[in-house]
Amino acid sequence: MTGASQTMQWANALSQRASLEAAVQEVVDTLKPHFDTPPDLALVFISSAFTSEFPRLLPLLQEQWPLPVVVGCSGGGVVGMASAEAAVEVESAPALSLTVARLPGVTVQPFHRSGDDLPDLDSPPATWTDFIGVDPATNPQFILLADPFSSGINDLLQGLDFAYPQAVKVGGLASVDGFNRQSGLFCNHTLHTEGVVGVALSGPIVLEAIVAQGCRPIGPAYQVGETERNIILSLNDPEHDHDERPPLEVLQGLIQTLSEADRKLAQNSLFVGIAQDEFKLTLSPGDFLIRTLLGVDPKTGAIAVGDRVRPGQRIQFHLRDARTSAEDLDHWLGNYRRQQPTAPAGALMFSCMGRGEGLYQSANFDSDLFQQYLGPVPLGGFFCGGEIGPVGNTTFLHGFTSVFGICRQP
Template sequence: MKLFPTGHATHPDWRMAAGLVLAQLRAQMALPDYEASPSLGLLYVTDHYTAEAADILDLLAAELPTVSDWAGAVAAGIVANAAEYIDEPAIGVMLLGVPSDRYRVFSGVAPLAASGHAPGDGPNAGFSARCALVHADPQTPELPELIAEIAGRTDDGLLFGGLASGRAGALQFALGGNGTVAGQGATRGVFEGGLSGVAFGPGVGLATQVTQGCQPVSRQREITGADENLLLTLDGRPALDVLLEDLAISLERDPQQAIDTVRGTLVGLSAAGTDGVRITGDLGPQARVRHIIGLDPKRRAVAIADRAEAGMRMSFCRRNAQAARADLMRICAEIRESLEPQEQSLATAQALALSETGAVPHPARRIAGAVYISCVGRGGPHFGAPNGELQILRHALGDVPLTGFFAGGEIAGHHLYGYTGVLTVFTAEAPEG
């Protein structure tokens, strides 16, 4: 698998931005290390172009005739290589060199069939999905259940993606077979509501990691009593009493200070039998961060923005830029370590020895391309400088083709997360000699 061509640009006129993107893509497709005839495109645009979303997709599909399938979303911000485009008009595209028989674009009109079931009807029937990139509308009813259902239709139960975060409509792109998918009709490949994305088959090499942006401020506790979204008891004690004790606040002595502290505090939830906090004291990838949405002094309960069940684990936590930076570097290091062969050829050793900030994308890194979905509450502002989050990625992972967006909720495994980053790399074969 060769490197995936990428293009990105900002301009008040969407046609100019699209032209700049096309020029970058065509230049890379002419290089020997890049895919020359990719058939799958990922398209992310900022919500400044919401009204022109269908026109952008039409233009790109017409100008890139080898690309028959498209997926993506509209978001408040997008990422591309080492750049973040937040609150400005921008387009980002990555063209994936994945054989057309190893993926399927799915949407409400072309749903993903259950893996391993009888062929049946529909354009995706009979396709065995290992995992899937998913885009979703945050207003979709019972979204966590739908995400779990889609994960159940894959062999590995593995999803990665996020919720479209466009402020003028959570649009998604899902165009299969150059517009020939049955039922697609007048949608032009642009959808609002539900879920869409790309399912990948067993022959596609990829690795996914979740990075957290919060730091625990209490020890991990067991939820021993719950009622829907109410935490009733923690470790057998009233949940509100535990919260006040862990945060060292009092509703009687200084109610305003207590409320301000609670507003800045989140809850990291994890399933029964799992550890949401690692030995190092950081939140682990199993933890799902949720807001505290209310206190119930009468029942001594704490209301959170998710359903809780007895037996689950939890810890109180807060957003922490230093912890987010360290954890992002950690997942990049783990991915790189897993891809670097024990015995390196001369070309591989030379490529990996280059300065991270000066290295150009190289097949020897064995990363053909990457997709990064980050929370709208992260990005450069959270990491202290413009493009701060992407610069950390580039320094730690190397200069690899990358696309993605800032989401209103991140999808990983079969869960919906918050305040996280989800990094997925597509792996290439180790080069010979």
């Protein structure tokens, strides 16, 4: 049996106190007795109800419990453990979630980088590793939290995939309150309002990702013909002898074959899945990156998609609703549990503000389902303005998604 000194230890506490002092005091009082030495990593998520008090968070936390590494951000809601057994999702109300972890032998490297200083995408991998300051030979895993108005986040993810192809990267975009549009990013003793903060974890730690995009496919997969960046001008239609047809014509024909309920759903919850593996013969739901259908051109029959599309790629139309979202997460959690029967040490949840109670008409849906499958694992996280997680071997920024980052000992 592993000695106590070598055992990874995770814990989370949540406070819903309306006073920031009281909230910090409550999470520290809950967690501190469980650690005889300071934890190696703290992840803090604070609801945007506290926006005016963001500058006070780190000093208050430092005063109560000097932690060596603190990384975190603001969220439209936060996720944390209301008790040792159950996580809750607190939306649109004051809340503070603090996750702390003791990580024996793990190198913990926090960083903040400005979105303005990103290397050029044509730069070699060494330029990116110098920019992040983490040696790829240490096999790092990344937790990333970014400013929602940062235009460079997709470039950053592309650069990190290039420089650290084996690394799992999870996280989300901080979300803002509806009034002053200000988000908060926290890194050690400093509050940032732009760029990205993150932490690289190297050594005896495994970070695994579950990415639940919450959609189901309708109709066949089509091969993309002509494109202009994110505009699809023609599709190869397998149902019409592989004729190249305008996408809008293909879509209208497909919608006629749907049930009444799905036709209704297609009016406002229709998405495009872009297959990530060009060589896989039989495509299943996890093979698609889900993107928004931005619009159609009735004159040409072209459709615009929320990502660049290349000729030869395959797409499939998808629908999203609460039932589909629930079934999709259920599928991925069940799949994970079958492959990893032992409980992880801790987990993080990055969920879109478009999910939660607004989608399911029921509180704590995603976190409850997670704990039904994996047990009372310490779970912390927040509701994001965009979620970061892998599909296939590539890291993407998602919407309407729940991403779980699951940590365990090797």
